[in-house]
Amino acid sequence: MSVLHWNPVMDPLVFGGLALGAAGFVYWTGRSLLGHQPRRKVFLLLAPKAILFLLLFFALLDPSWNVGSSESRSGRILALLDVSASMDTADDGHQTRIARARRLLDELKQRLPPGFRMDVLEFDTELHKAGGRSPLRGTDLAGCLTSLAEQSGTGAYAGIVAVTDGGDEPVEPARLPSIPLDIVAVGTPSSSWNDVSVSAVDCPATVEQGIDFEIRVELQAYAGGAPGFARNLEQIKTQLERAQDGAWIKVAEKQVNLSNLRAQFHFRTSTPVAGRNQYRVRMEDVPGELSTANNARVLNVDAQMKSLRVLYFTKELGVDYKVLRSELASDPGISFTGFFKTTNDQFTIQGDRPAGDPDLETGFLKEANALKRCDCLIVGSFSASDWDEDQMQFLVKYVEEGGAAIFLGGERSFGLGGYAATKFQNLFPWAIAATEPPLQRGGFRVNVPPAAAQLPVMSGLKELLFQAEKPQLESVNLPGALRASAVCLLSASVGEKTAPVIAMSPFGKGKVMGIASNTLWKWASGGEPLRNAYGRFWRQAIRHLANKTEGNQVLSVQWNQAAYRPGETAQIQVSTPASISSIRLTASLTGDGRVKQLPVQALTGLRDVFAVKTPALRRGVHQFRLVAYQADSVLESYEKTLSVAPLLEEGSRPEVNELFLGELARKGAGILVREKELDRLIENLSRTVQKESGSEIPITQAGGIFLSLVLAVMILEWFVRRRMNLI
Numbered sequence: 001m002s003v004l005h006w007n008p009v010m011d012p013l014v015f016g017g018l019a020l021g022a023a024g025f026v027y028w029t030g031r032s033l034l035g036h037q038p039r040r041k042v043f044l045l046l047a048p049k050a051i052l053f054l055l056l057f058f059a060l061l062d063p064s065w066n067v068g069s070s071e072s073r074s075g076r077i078l079a080l081l082d083v084s085a086s087m088d089t090a091d092d093g094h095q096t097r098i099a100r101a102r103r104l105l106d107e108l109k110q111r112l113p114p115g116f117r118m119d120v121l122e123f124d125t126e127l128h129k130a131g132g133r134s135p136l137r138g139t140d141l142a143g144c145l146t147s148l149a150e151q152s153g154t155g156a157y158a159g160i161v162a163v164t165d166g167g168d169e170p171v172e173p174a175r176l177p178s179i180p181l182d183i184v185a186v187g188t189p190s191s192s193w194n195d196v197s198v199s200a201v202d203c204p205a206t207v208e209q210g211i212d213f214e215i216r217v218e219l220q221a222y223a224g225g226a227p228g229f230a231r232n233l234e235q236i237k238t239q240l241e242r243a244q245d246g247a248w249i250k251v252a253e254k255q256v257n258l259s260n261l262r263a264q265f266h267f268r269t270s271t272p273v274a275g276r277n278q279y280r281v282r283m284e285d286v287p288g289e290l291s292t293a294n295n296a297r298v299l300n301v302d303a304q305m306k307s308l309r310v311l312y313f314t315k316e317l318g319v320d321y322k323v324l325r326s327e328l329a330s331d332p333g334i335s336f337t338g339f340f341k342t343t344n345d346q347f348t349i350q351g352d353r354p355a356g357d358p359d360l361e362t363g364f365l366k367e368a369n370a371l372k373r374c375d376c377l378i379v380g381s382f383s384a385s386d387w388d389e390d391q392m393q394f395l396v397k398y399v400e401e402g403g404a405a406i407f408l409g410g411e412r413s414f415g416l417g418g419y420a421a422t423k424f425q426n427l428f429p430w431a432i433a434a435t436e437p438p439l440q441r442g443g444f445r446v447n448v449p450p451a452a453a454q455l456p457v458m459s460g461l462k463e464l465l466f467q468a469e470k471p472q473l474e475s476v477n478l479p480g481a482l483r484a485s486a487v488c489l490l491s492a493s494v495g496e497k498t499a500p501v502i503a504m505s506p507f508g509k510g511k512v513m514g515i516a517s518n519t520l521w522k523w524a525s526g527g528e529p530l531r532n533a534y535g536r537f538w539r540q541a542i543r544h545l546a547n548k549t550e551g552n553q554v555l556s557v558q559w560n561q562a563a564y565r566p567g568e569t570a571q572i573q574v575s576t577p578a579s580i581s582s583i584r585l586t587a588s589l590t591g592d593g594r595v596k597q598l599p600v601q602a603l604t605g606l607r608d609v610f611a612v613k614t615p616a617l618r619r620g621v622h623q624f625r626l627v628a629y630q631a632d633s634v635l636e637s638y639e640k641t642l643s644v645a646p647l648l649e650e651g652s653r654p655e656v657n658e659l660f661l662g663e664l665a666r667k668g669a670g671i672l673v674r675e676k677e678l679d680r681l682i683e684n685l686s687r688t689v690q691k692e693s694g695s696e697i698p699i700t701q702a703g704g705i706f707l708s709l710v711l712a713v714m715i716l717e718w719f720v721r722r723r724m725n726l727i
Helices: 012-036 039-061 097-109 139-150 152-156 229-233 320-330 389-400 461-467 520-525 528-545 660-669 680-688 705-722
Strands: 002-006 063-072 076-082 118-123 159-164 180-184 194-202 206-208 213-223 236-244 249-258 260-270 275-283 296-304 308-314 333-340 349-352 377-381 404-408 440-447 472-476 489-493 497-507 509-515 558-559 572-577 583-591 593-598 600-602 610-611 620-630 635-646 671-676 688-696
Touching: 002 249, 012 039, 039 705, 063 275, 076 097, 076 139, 097 118, 097 159, 139 688, 159 680, 180 620, 194 275, 194 296, 213 229, 213 236, 213 275, 236 260, 249 260, 249 275, 249 404, 308 320, 308 528, 320 333, 320 520, 320 528, 389 404, 389 509, 404 528, 461 528, 472 497, 472 520, 509 528, 509 671, 558 635, 572 620, 583 600, 660 671, 671 680
Parallel strands: 076 118, 076 159, 159 180, 180 671, 206 296, 308 333, 308 377, 377 404, 404 509
Antiparallel strands: 002 063, 063 688, 194 213, 213 260, 236 249, 236 275, 275 296, 333 349, 440 472, 440 489, 489 497, 497 509, 558 572, 572 610, 583 593, 583 620, 600 610, 620 635
C-alpha cells in the first residue's frame, strides 16, 4: 500500500506569501512583455519560469511516498489491577473501587477483538498473581512499573493496561516498560462525596529543642452526597498528638468549623526531646463520611540544638539585610547575628550574641580567634578602605583553616570596592581587577547551569526557578573571569553574554561564595516559587559552606533528600580532602538480601568531588556503604540506613489524581481513560497492536528525477531565448 505524504518545510502563511509573490511576478512581467512582444513569444518566455516556480513550491512541500504494509503484533495484553487498601472505598455509594475494577476487566476481556488474550497481575506494594495480596496493601505504582520494566518477559505483550486509583503520592518511576502503557482511572468525582480529611500538614523538618514552632494544618470537606451531612461540619474536634513510649499523647486540641468546606489553622508546640519526634494531626470521625483513613496525618520532626552560627558583617544596613535576617532567623538550626557599624568605631549587634565575646560593640575582629566562634561569615557591600590589615589577615586565615565566607555584591564590592590590591584579592571566586565595569542594572534572566544542578547546594533550585515566571535579577556585578577551581552556581544573561552571578570556590581548607548582585533579596517578595527558591538557596548554601554534612575526616557526604519514597532514586555527593592523593571510592547498597555495587563518578570540573546514584529504591530497609581506599588500605568507611516508604499513609488522599496518571500514561506512550470510557480504551488497544512497516521515499530525492527535470526546464528556457535572439 502506497500513500502520498506532504511534509511542508515552512509555515503555511509564509508559503502562501511566496506563492502570491511568484504569481504576481509572472503576471506583471507578462503584461510588460505584451506591450512589445507577440502573445506567443511571451508565453514561450514565461512558461519555463512558471514551471520552475511550480517545481520550487513542490520541493518546499517535500512530498514523499510511504510504501509499506500493516501487520499485527502479538494480541497479548497485560492488565495490572490495583488491589491496595484505597481500592476498598465505595465512592459511588454502591460498590467499592476494586469491585468496579474487576467488573471492568471482565468486560474488557469479553470485548477485545478476536485473537486477543489478556493476562492479569495484581499489585499493591509489589506485583503478584491474583489472590496474593501483601499484608501492607499500600500503593506502589511507580515501583511496580519499574520492576516490570526490569523484567525480560514483558516484550511478549503488545501493551499494558493499569487499572488503578493512583494511590496517595505521585512518584516518578525510575523506568517505564518499553511497551505502551494505558491507564484506567478508577474513582468518582470528589464533588459527589460526603467526606472530611486532613488535606495538608506543614511544619519544619528540623526544629530547635525546647523552642516553639508551628504546625500548619488544612482540613477539607465534601458535602455533595446524601443531604444533611453539612450539618455535622460546624464543630470538628482536631487534636495534635505526639508519639511517646508506643502511644499517642495529646498535645493540643481545637474545635474547627468546616461549614465552608475548608479550614486552615495552626498548632504551636515545642519538642522536649532531642532527636526524631513523631507527631500526628487527627480529626474526629464524622457520621456518614466516605472514609476515615484520611482523618489523620503523621509527620516527623528532628529536634536539635542550634548548630550553625552565622555572622552578618556590614557597614550600612539595607533592605537585603532585613530580608535575609528574617529568613535565616526563622531556621531553628541557625543562630543568626547581625553586626554593623553605627557611629565612629561603635558597632551594634542584632540577633543571637556569639558566646565568648562580650566586647563586640567596640570593634570587629579584635583577635585572631574571634571568627572561629561562627560557622559562616556573610560580608555586605562596603569599601576595602573600611578594613584594616589585621582584620583582613584574620579573615583570610579563618577561611584557610576551614571557615566559610559569603561576599555580597553591590556598588562597593569586589573590584568596585577597591579589593583588587588587598589581601582579599585571591579570596574571591573571580579574578577581580580595579577596572571592573560599573554595577549593571535592568532585568537579567537567570539560569542554573547543568553542572551545578546536580550539586546538593543547588538541590531543587532549578525546578523552583522553572516554575517562576521569567526569574531574573535587577542588578549584576561583572567582577571578572571565574578562577579555575571555582564553579558557577547561577548565571545571568547580560546582553549577549552569560555572566556567573553566584560562584563558589575552595580556599585552603575552607570555602568562599560570591554573590554578584545586591537584588537577590527581592526574590523573597516575588511569587511563591521565587520565595521558596530564596529561602532554600540560603539554607543550603550556609550548610554546604559550613560543611554541616555527614561523614568523618576523609568522607564528607551529602544526600539530595531527607527521605525517599518507593520508586525514587537517591543522589549522593561525596567530597574528599585535596591533601590526600590517589583516593579510590567504592559504594554499595544492600537490600532484599542482595548487595548491589554502585558506580562512583567524578564530577566534571570539580576536584575531589564525586557522585553516586542508586537505582530505583524499593520499599523496605536498605544499607548504603561507602569506603575510601588509598592503594589497598582502607582510609575510612561510611554507612547509612535508608528506610524507604511512602510519606503518606495509605488512603490519606482518596481523590484520583488524573493529572499525575495522565502524565504517566503520556510518558508510557499510552492514554488515560476514566472507568466509563471503555470504548476509547478498546479503540486505542486495537491501534496499539497494529504495527506499521515499510519505508518513506522523498520524491524530490528519488533517483535524481526531480533534479533532472529542473535542469531540463532550464535548458529549454535557454534554447527558447536563443531562438528569439535574446542571448
